[in-house]
Amino acid sequence: MARAAGLWAEVAHHAALYLRLLGVQVRSQATYRMALLLDALGTMLITVAEFAALALSLPRFGGLGGWNLGEIALLYGLAELAFVLMDLLFGGFDAPNLSAHVRAGSFSTFLLRPVPLVVQVFGSDFALRRVARIGLAAAVLSYGLIHTAHAWTFGDALLLTGSVLGMICFFGGLFVIGGTLTFWTVDSVEAMNVLTYGGRTLISYPMDIYGQWLRKTFTYVIPAAFLSYFPVLHILGRPLPDGLPPAAAFLSPLVGPLLLAAAFVFWRVGVRRYQGTGT
Amino acid sequence: MTTAPAPARAGGAVLPSVALPWAVARLGFRRQFAYPQAALWGLITNTFFGFLRVAVLLALFGLRPQVAGYTVQDAVTYIGLTQTFIMALSLFGWTDFMRTVHRGEVATDLLRPLNLLLFWAAQDAGRAWGQLLLRGVPMLLLFELFWDLTWPAGALGWVQTALSIVLAWACGFLFRFLVNCAAFWSPDAAGFGRFAWALLGLGCGFLMPLAFFPEWFQAWLAWTPFPAMLNTVVEVWVGVKTGAAAWATLGTQLGWALGLLAVTALTLHRGLRRLEVAGG
Numbered sequence: 001m002a003r004a005a006g007l008w009a010e011v012a013h014h015a016a017l018y019l020r021l022l023g024v025q026v027r028s029q030a031t032y033r034m035a036l037l038l039d040a041l042g043t044m045l046i047t048v049a050e051f052a053a054l055a056l057s058l059p060r061f062g063g064l065g066g067w068n069l070g071e072i073a074l075l076y077g078l079a080e081l082a083f084v085l086m087d088l089l090f091g092g093f094d095a096p097n098l099s100a101h102v103r104a105g106s107f108s109t110f111l112l113r114p115v116p117l118v119v120q121v122f123g124s125d126f127a128l129r130r131v132a133r134i135g136l137a138a139a140v141l142s143y144g145l146i147h148t149a150h151a152w153t154f155g156d157a158l159l160l161t162g163s164v165l166g167m168i169c170f171f172g173g174l175f176v177i178g179g180t181l182t183f184w185t186v187d188s189v190e191a192m193n194v195l196t197y198g199g200r201t202l203i204s205y206p207m208d209i210y211g212q213w214l215r216k217t218f219t220y221v222i223p224a225a226f227l228s229y230f231p232v233l234h235i236l237g238r239p240l241p242d243g244l245p246p247a248a249a250f251l252s253p254l255v256g257p258l259l260l261a262a263a264f265v266f267w268r269v270g271v272r273r274y275q276g277t278g279t
Numbered sequence: 280m281t282t283a284p285a286p287a288r289a290g291g292a293v294l295p296s297v298a299l300p301w302a303v304a305r306l307g308f309r310r311q312f313a314y315p316q317a318a319l320w321g322l323i324t325n326t327f328f329g330f331l332r333v334a335v336l337l338a339l340f341g342l343r344p345q346v347a348g349y350t351v352q353d354a355v356t357y358i359g360l361t362q363t364f365i366m367a368l369s370l371f372g373w374t375d376f377m378r379t380v381h382r383g384e385v386a387t388d389l390l391r392p393l394n395l396l397l398f399w400a401a402q403d404a405g406r407a408w409g410q411l412l413l414r415g416v417p418m419l420l421l422f423e424l425f426w427d428l429t430w431p432a433g434a435l436g437w438v439q440t441a442l443s444i445v446l447a448w449a450c451g452f453l454f455r456f457l458v459n460c461a462a463f464w465s466p467d468a469a470g471f472g473r474f475a476w477a478l479l480g481l482g483c484g485f486l487m488p489l490a491f492f493p494e495w496f497q498a499w500l501a502w503t504p505f506p507a508m509l510n511t512v513v514e515v516w517v518g519v520k521t522g523a524a525a526w527a528t529l530g531t532q533l534g535w536a537l538g539l540l541a542v543t544a545l546t547l548h549r550g551l552r553r554l555e556v557a558g559g
Binding site: 035057 | 317320321324327330334335339341343347473478492
């Protein structure tokens with residue numbers, strides 16, 4: 001009982017530290033209001049432009065591989081919402097941010113401070129402008145929810161929530177792996193972008209439009225298909241590919257955290273090595 | 280990085296005025312080859328995204344042989360071309376000039392015996408040419424390897440395409456430079472830039488061929504210089520526009536280039552005067 005209380009106090013303490021680190025960044029970014037506003041609008045516009053380009057072209061084609069705009073919006077909105085939330089949370093681990101800290105030597109400063117390293121990295125790159133994208137992602141997702149012929153149930157809501165949580169963990173894990181790689185090499189981290197930003201783009205569209213090998217790679221080697229594609233297929237009442245059982249649609253909240261856990265194991269190895277070479 | 284001296288040429292006052300920007304362009308070109316490994320990874324990333332985009336377009340086409348003047352082969356060529364020109368035409372944005380203003384390095388650049396806009400144009404032309412050779416051409420060959428691409432038709436097609444690429448670069452460079460001039464007025468022009476690059480991506484036809492958009496949206500975009508920065512190149516290349524229609528669209532590009540040149544030169548002039556006020 002006392003141990004649980006002690007653990008709880010420690011978690012609360014770290015959460016307070018984390019929020020404090022965020023607060024500092026929010027205050028500094030909010031100094032130039034006009035710049036922040038434009039920055040947020042610009043960040044939003046990138047997503048708007050991408051989705052608008054598809055939405056504007058779709059009437060000419062009627063659909064995308066048998067999917068209408070509402071159904072695509074569901075997939076797109078889920079991926080975007082999860083990725084934005086993940087980016088807000090895990091932005092500190094993203095390779096460009098972390099490698100900048102490693103190169104500038106401020107990462108070594110992190111190691112000296114009496115605050116857990118992970119808390120500091122989590123709190124090292126909070127971009128306020130990205131908050132605007134949450135609203136946008138929610139709007140695309142809402143469009144998808146409204147424009148799919150479907151009677152929504154509580155179970156669906158739970159499945160979609162699990163899908164988003166799974167994706168946050170999954171892409172967060174990829175960010176952690178990419179960040180850890182910067183301990184060894186500063187270059188060639190761009191290859192991780194294929195998995196992170198590429199993966200996000202990949203799962204924004206119905207995955208049966210990709211060639212067999214690409215879809216299978218991102219189902220069985222990199223299990224991205226489990227994150228949102230299978231849950232959405234299940235909700236729309238469509239069969240899963242390769243004769244997979246319906247239960248596979250519920251694995252997102254398992255697949256994501258598993259990858260995240262593996263990523264943090266890799267992170268610990270990386271940090272140990274980093275300390276070793278630093279002294 | 281070795282600095283190459285401006286090639287010494289004998290003769291009149293005209294030659295040296297070309298020699299200096301030429302030397303700047305050559306340096307801009309050579310700099311692109313400094314990090315071959317980064318270029319390789321960039322190529323891999325661009326290829327991956329290219330494949331995803333082809334999959335989306337092929338799924339859109341379905342069984343249709345042709346949509347809005349584009350055959351399936353043209354559409355794949357369109358993706359290949361846009362991926363080819365990402366770096367050469369800086370379609371994701373460009374903040375180099377902005378940075379020199381914020382850091383005050385622009386003051387040093389002003390001391391150079393070369394007009395500031397010409398200095399940057401020469402540097403960017405060299406950079407663009409270097410990126411086209413380093414990353415553009417391999418990308419195009421990769422696409423040709425996996426799919427059959429449409430190529431410009433005959434000598435006239437190639438000439439018109441080449442002219443269109445040069446004009447697209449000119450329009451794009453001037454627009455990028457104009458956006459960077461915001462740095463004279465704002466302490467944080469990055470947000471302004473982000474906004475502008477997003478507009479560029481949608482308006483220039485990077486995300487989708489403009490011909491696929493509804494008529495009202497195309498008519499609206501025709502009033503902006505964005506189509507001249509990429510979409511025209513694609514239309515001339517794949518032959519959506521040929522012969523007289525191609526010449527007309529090249530004329531439109533030229534018009535936008537001249538218009539942007541006037542606006543950008545004026546804005547830069549105003550900005551530099553502001554800089555003097557701040558510095559005084």
